[in-house]
Amino acid sequence: MRLLFVADPLEQFNIKKDSTYAMMREAAGRGHELFACEPKQLVWQRGGRVVAKLRQIALSGDPVYWFTEQDTPEIALADLDAVLMRKDPPFDSEYFYATHLLQQAERDGARVFNKPAALRDHPEKLAILEFPQFIGPTLVTREAEAIKRFHAEHRDVILKPLDGMGGMGIFRVGPDGLNLGSIIETLNKDGAQTVMVQRYLPEIVQGDKRILVIGGEPVPFCLARIPQGSEIRGNLAAGGKGVAQPLSARDREIASTLGPILAARGLLLAGLDVIGDSLTEINVTSPTCFREITDQTGFDVAKVFVDALESALRHR
Template sequence: MRLLFVADPLEQFNIKKDSTFAMMKEAAARGHEILACEPRHLVWQRGGRVGATMRQVALSGDPVYWFTEQHVPETALADVDAVLMRKDPPFDSEYFYATHLLEQAEREGARVFNKPAALRDHPEKLAILEFPQLIGPTLVTRDAEAIKRFHAEHRDIILKPLDGMGGMGIFRVGADGLNLGSITETLNRHGTTTVMVQRYLPEIVSGDKRILVIAGAPVPYCLARIPQGSEIRGNLAAGGKGVAQPLSARDLEIAETLGPILAARGLLLAGLDVIGDCLTEINVTSPTCFREISDQTGFDVAKTFIDALEAALTSA
């Protein structure tokens, strides 16, 4: 099969950690043709179909120069067997426009994973609002006074932007309220930008757990991303230490509640973030942690994912 990965530039991949690379490696080992492009390469013109200039990728096995390539003339996305949207956040306007082009490609016969409409419908911070029974105390607002009231009630809170990734822009304000006003102004831009506020969950010291759900079923291990030193963020990009561990009973409950729902909406792959007993995010753009979980546990996440992709393509 011909598999097109819509992703960030290949030259930016850290193949020791990159989940998209893990997918490519497993797919190539099965004899599938690997193609790649960036969202900026997508194009549509009246009378034609959504297409892209692509790179045909061969994996070299070299840890530095890890691929060789041949450039492919503009090809319609409907003429490949699957399109995997793996562009990293942020979900900005250009990402939004790319989902519309991918949805048009679907109308023309392309098979896109995750479904473009589902990507739009599940912003990674706000998607949890649909499942209040699984989350901790949470507020979404632009209003500085509402944030003050939330802080007065919960005393120890986390504030974060809705479009951040990798722990970017996350602040903790303790019981003394120190710098709450300044932090609020920074994040809500004087009332023009919506922010999320959550009660601080002390269980973060044991890790912000990433639970992968593939075709509705949870991977049996999660990656607990544990903050280091004085840092409050467990994100690997913020220096957190990743420790793979079996799912707890609560982890499994959350994953089994959400898995069938997300799969039915066209989300072949999702990453659930859980702190303690609380769901904190639903990641759908380019969920990661394949390599860390596989390396530490021996459970082959990429194999499970490509199995699910092949099953989805052959069941159509």
């Protein structure tokens, strides 16, 4: 099969931990052809199909110069067997526009994973609102006074922007309320931007768990991303330490409930973030942690993913 990965520039990949690279390696090992492009290379013109100037790549096995490539003519996405949208967040305007171009490619006949409409319908922080039975006390608002009342009730809270990634822009405010007003002003920009506020979950010291769900089924191991030193964020990008561990009963309950729902909407791969017993985010853009889980447990996440991809393509 011919597989297109729509992603960040290949030169930026850290293949020691990159999940997209793990997918590529598994797919190449099965004889599939690999292509890559960036979202900015997607083109549509009236009367035609969505096309892109692609890089056809082969994996070299070298840890630095990890691929060789040859340019291709413009190819219609519908002429490929599958398109994998693996562009990293943030989910900004350009990401949004890319999903519309990919949805047009679907109308041409392309198979896109995750489905573009599902990417738009599941903003990663707000998607949890659909599942209140699994989340802790949470507030979404632009109003400063509502945030202050929430803090007065819960005393220890986390504030974060809706478009953040990798732990960026996350603040904790304790019972003393120190700097709460300033933090609100920074995040909501005088009421112009919406903020999420959640009760602080002390279980974060045991890690912010990333649970991968593939084809509706949970991977049996999660990656607990444990904050280091005085840091409150467990994100690997913020210096958290990743420790793979089996799913708990609560982890399985959450993943087994959400998995079939998300899969039915066209989300072949999702990453659930769980602190303690509480769901905090649903990641659908380019969920990661394949390499860390595989390296620490021997469970081959990429194999399971490519199995699910091949199965989805067989059952059109």
